[in-house]
Amino acid sequence: MSEATLASVPRVGAGFRLQFEPAQDCHVLLYPEGMVKLNQPAGEIMKRCDGARTIAAVVADLETAFSTTGLEADVLAFVAMAGQQRWLAWT
Amino acid sequence: MNTAARPGPPLWLLAELTYRCPLHCVFCYNPVDFARQEDEISTDDWLRVLREGRAMGAVQLGLSGGEPLLRDDLEIIVAEARRLGFYSNLLTSGVGLTEERAAALKAAGLDHVQLSFQDSTREMNDFLSHTKTFSLKNKVARIIKDQGWPMVMNVVIHRLNIDHIDRIIGMAHEMGAEYLELANTQYYSWAFLNRSQLLPTHEQLKKAEAVTDAWRAKLGEVMRIFFVAPDYHEGKAKKCVNGWGSMFMTIAPDGAALPCHTARMLPGLSFPNVREMSLRDIWFDSEGFNRYRGTGWMKEPCSTCVHKEEDLGGCRCQAYMLAHDAAAADPVCRLSPQHHLVQAAVAEAALSATTPKVAEHPLLFRDPVNSRRLTEPVR
Numbered sequence: 001m002s003e004a005t006l007a008s009v010p011r012v013g014a015g016f017r018l019q020f021e022p023a024q025d026c027h028v029l030l031y032p033e034g035m036v037k038l039n040q041p042a043g044e045i046m047k048r049c050d051g052a053r054t055i056a057a058v059v060a061d062l063e064t065a066f067s068t069t070g071l072e073a074d075v076l077a078f079v080a081m082a083g084q085q086r087w088l089a090w091t
Numbered sequence: 092m093n094t095a096a097r098p099g100p101p102l103w104l105l106a107e108l109t110y111r112c113p114l115h116c117v118f119c120y121n122p123v124d125f126a127r128q129e130d131e132i133s134t135d136d137w138l139r140v141l142r143e144g145r146a147m148g149a150v151q152l153g154l155s156g157g158e159p160l161l162r163d164d165l166e167i168i169v170a171e172a173r174r175l176g177f178y179s180n181l182l183t184s185g186v187g188l189t190e191e192r193a194a195a196l197k198a199a200g201l202d203h204v205q206l207s208f209q210d211s212t213r214e215m216n217d218f219l220s221h222t223k224t225f226s227l228k229n230k231v232a233r234i235i236k237d238q239g240w241p242m243v244m245n246v247v248i249h250r251l252n253i254d255h256i257d258r259i260i261g262m263a264h265e266m267g268a269e270y271l272e273l274a275n276t277q278y279y280s281w282a283f284l285n286r287s288q289l290l291p292t293h294e295q296l297k298k299a300e301a302v303t304d305a306w307r308a309k310l311g312e313v314m315r316i317f318f319v320a321p322d323y324h325e326g327k328a329k330k331c332v333n334g335w336g337s338m339f340m341t342i343a344p345d346g347a348a349l350p351c352h353t354a355r356m357l358p359g360l361s362f363p364n365v366r367e368m369s370l371r372d373i374w375f376d377s378e379g380f381n382r383y384r385g386t387g388w389m390k391e392p393c394s395t396c397v398h399k400e401e402d403l404g405g406c407r408c409q410a411y412m413l414a415h416d417a418a419a420a421d422p423v424c425r426l427s428p429q430h431h432l433v434q435a436a437v438a439e440a441a442l443s444a445t446t447p448k449v450a451e452h453p454l455l456f457r458d459p460v461n462s463r464r465l466t467e468p469v470r
Contacts, residue, residue: 015203015241015269017178023100023148030178032203032243032270035102035150086312 001089004055004079006072008090011051016087018046029087036087045078049088055079098384100148101340101374104177105155105352106137108165109344112157113186115456118247118282118289120353121157126462132346134164136366138171140342143370145175149340152177157344160187166199173200180205182245185231197238204235205243205272208259232266244268248299249276249289250444256299260306264314271314273303275321279353279408281457284465288454290440296324323433326425328405335383335407340374348373350380353408357417383407383418392427393420 004010012018017030020043027043029036038046044065048058059075062068082088110125122128132140141152152172159165160183172179181196182205208228235242244263248256256273263271275296276282276289291299303318310316322329332339332351341349346364349355355362362379363372374380382388386399393404404410405421413422414429422429455461 014239017202019176021148021150028150030150030202032180032205032241033151035178084312 001083001091004076004083004090006054006056006059006076008055008079009051009053010049010055010058010079010083010088010090012046012049013086013089020047041074042078045075046082046087049079097375098337100338101144101370102149102338103151103153103340104140104144104149105153105339105341106140106159106168107155107157107341107343107352108137108159108162108168109157111161112184112457113161114158114184115458116247116281117285117454117456118249118276119457120277120279120282121457122353122355123280123284124462124466125157125457126459127466127468128343128345130345131162132342132344132366134167136346137164137168140365140370141168141171141175141177143365144340145177147371147374150176150178152179153182154179155182158184158186160192166195169196169201170199173202178202180243182207185228188231188234190234190237193234193238197240201240203241203243205245206231206235206268208244208246229266232268236267241270242266242268243270243272245272245274247276248273248291249282250291250295250440251289253291253295253299257302257306260303260316264306264310268314270317272317272319273299274317274319277321278323279356279412281455283412284455286436287439287443287452290323290436291321292441292444293324293437294441295444296321322405322409322421322423323437325423326430328402328421328424328427330402331406331408331421334403336374336380337384340370348377348379350383351408354379356408357411360417388418390418390420396426 015031018027019030021028024037027038027046029038029046044062045058048061055075059072062071062075079088083090109131110121110128154165154168159181169179179200179202181201185206206228232242244266246259260271278286282289300318303316307316336350339351341352342365343349343355346366347355347362348365348370349362360379360382363377368377386403389399389404393399405424407417409421409423410419411417413432414427419429420427422433424430
């Protein structure tokens with residue numbers, strides 16, 4: 001998998017499922033034999049990685065939703081880490 | 092006095108759908124008296140268990156057994172699990188997983204399959220070369236891959252196959268497994284009866300770990316390999332099921348709800364049945380789930396030990412089996428007064444692995460005849 005750029009279109013990796021769990025009040029990532037509890041920023045990023053939006057679009061959407069700017073570096077860093085863990089994949 | 096805080100939800104539900112099984116594995120952890128427990132709860136009972144569990148926050152669902160494919164309502168159970176939002180995992184030997192059945196399970200929403208390598212024959216020494224087993228697993232592995240499921244392969248490791256670990260890993264890689272679990276035998280039930288033949292030596296373990304590390308370096312992220320170390324050799328107790336009644340719940344085929352799949356062996360402890368009590372009441376209020384929660388039940392040396400929160404005293408079943416006291420420290424811990432029993436078992440393994448035997452005590456296969464022969468009728 002190539003390095004993530006603003007033009008990459010990430011989606012949740014094969015074999016993983018992302019869902020919101022009311023009992024834990026957070027998004028979780030489910031995979032064979034395990035579960036990752038995502039903190040709020042991670043959950044907000046992951047749920048926008050739908051295989052349709054570019055990372056640039058994800059960043060723009062987050063900045064609008066949370067009335068802020070300058071999230072680009074944080075989002076790219078998270079996506080790179082999530083790619084290594086196979087939570088996210090892109091072509 | 093330590094009072095355990097109210098636990099979180101049972102995040103992990105293990106549904107043991109049946110004790111029926113076409114295999115006769117010598118390391119099986121099903122109860123030795125499984126043949127006397129033929130009662131199985133109905134489809135509707137299972138669907139209710141899933142709904143109640145999910146409502147409490149359960150999210151991982153293991154469908155196990157025996158061989159879960161022997162339940163012909165498996166697709167119905169999987170479909171309900173998917174509808175409710177469980178991540179479902181079928182733990183199977185692969186016997187009975189035809190292309191049709193796999194397609195039906197996929198359509199029902201099954202998330203992944205854990206294929207176990209067991210030996211279905213009595214030729215333990217031919218564990219890997221036995222072509223019937225090998226070709227079946229190969230075929231099933233292809234069926235799993237064709238459905239697009241992530242594949243976890245599980246191999247139970249013991250003295251009779253540990254020296255083949257290089258070939259085992261190579262095979263799992265060839266079959267396209269994403270995860271390989273090399274699980275050292277845990278000595279309960281049938282495995283406990285066969286312990287003197289199954290316990291590996293220190294040397295075997297060290298070699299196997301080195302081989303595993305070499306494969307890890309070679310394969311990187313392509314296949315994740317988990318080597319579950321055997322607690323007998325480590326001198327350290329493990330936090331059993333991540334803590335009694337902390338996140339894990341097993342439902343036995345007859346509907347008994349257990350904190351772990353072997354807990355029913357513990358004397359003087361009753362476990363409620365899902366036919367009679369809701370999962371919520373069982374989890375929060377039953378005596379069976381509360382007895383060994385937290386650290387308040389502990390005796391010395393655990394109660395004043397600095398590691399007590401790390402290992403929660405280890406495994407209650409192992410304490411009962413080896414120290415004959417379910418509230419004792421797990422004897423695999425080097426601080427346990429009974430640790431010498433574990434050391435003796437390991438020493439005996441080393442001796443019997445190197446000494447030609449005159450009269451070998453035969454391996455006991457998990458089958459209905461042995462089950463009835465070795466046990467009393469269930470009261």
